[in-house]
Amino acid sequence: MSSIQTIQVHTAPAYAVSIGGGLLHTCGPLLRESLGLCHVAVITDSNVAPLYLGTVTSSLQTAGFAVSSYVFPAGEARKNFDTLSGILEFLAEERLTRTDCIVALGGGVTGDMAGFAAGCYLRGIRCVQLPTTLLSAVDSSVGGKTAIDLKAGKNLAGVFLQPAAVLCDTDCLASLPPEVFADGAAEAIKTGVLCDESLFSLFESGHLETDPAQVIARCVAYKAGVVERDEKEQGERRLLNLGHTVGHAIEKCSGYSIPHGHAVAAGLVIIARASEHLGWTEEPIAARIAACLAKNGLPTGTDYTADALANAASADKKRAGGDITLVIPRKIGACELRKMPVAELLPVITAGLEV
Secondary structure: OOOOEEEEEOOOOOEEEEEEOOOOOOHHHHHHHHHOOOEEEEEEEOOOHHHHHHHHHHHHHHOOOEEEEEEEOOOHHHOOHHHHHHHHHHHHHOOOOOOOEEEEEEOHHHHHHHHHHHHHHHHOOEEEEEEOOHHHHHHHOOOOEEEEEEOOEEEEEEEEOOOOEEEEEHHHHHHOOHHHHHHHHHHHHHHHHHHOHHHHHHHHOOHHHHOHHHHHHHHHHHHHHHHHHOOOOOOHHHHHHOOHHHHHHHHHHOOOOOOHHHHHHHHHHHHHHHHHHOOOOOOOOHHHHHHHHHHOOOOOOOOOOHHHHHHHHOOOOOEEOOEEEEEEEEEOOEEEEEEEEHHHHHHHHHHHOOO
């Protein structure tokens, strides 16, 4: 097992994010130390189960946990009430109690589904995140936001539930297809645009593939600080939605056939171009962001019209009454929140689609 980096997230309750190789093989003793022995329900999807469920189950059972497992069909289209209902019924059939724990083994969809189920079941039980994708490692496994999609839009029903622990096994990244790895790169690049010019430059140089543990640790450390200061997304945490308003609209327009990271990448370029055209940036940034995303196998635009995107974005969960708050990049490493009427979305998106 490689050296392990640990980042503390000082929420209530606090928890640790461990990053390194081999953590799935040792998850049993590690979680026994932090959780105590209990009944553990491992929730995973049909893509991840053949790869890692046996390893995780064996480690947990060897450490003394009682283990049950539930596998649901993979894909964003399954992040809905039907899947949630199936998980909740399974937890009840297995007679998990409030002292027991759910283990989310997989990517962002699994983390959302299992985390939401943990927040609902018996009005809340513990949940551990074992992210297996770069996207879930750098973003969705940390911070406690869980949700499912509704017909009206993405992530419109959910709860805040901080995990009891996060174990990020970087060995899992080797099993990812290039397009899935790129999906996570989008969220990592977004973090560089938000907070750190030097982090962004790592992606320009291709450093993500040579030292992913360093990149994951830096992204997690930044997000941990934001979450500690604004756990329920009342202010600063909304900055983490950079690229997401248009990105979620692209996902919805595609019927969720375009994966989250690819949609966010396109959304990031569109809002950067719009910010330049509208005079909101301090320096030219759109071309640099687009080049970095393209270097990491990500799209820099979309074929959907401004009308279609604005209509889809009008149902975004960041809307408050007749207003919506966009995250505006001013330069690499510095962004701001800009509140505007929903009616102004169309001209902003139109500006962003102009190359």
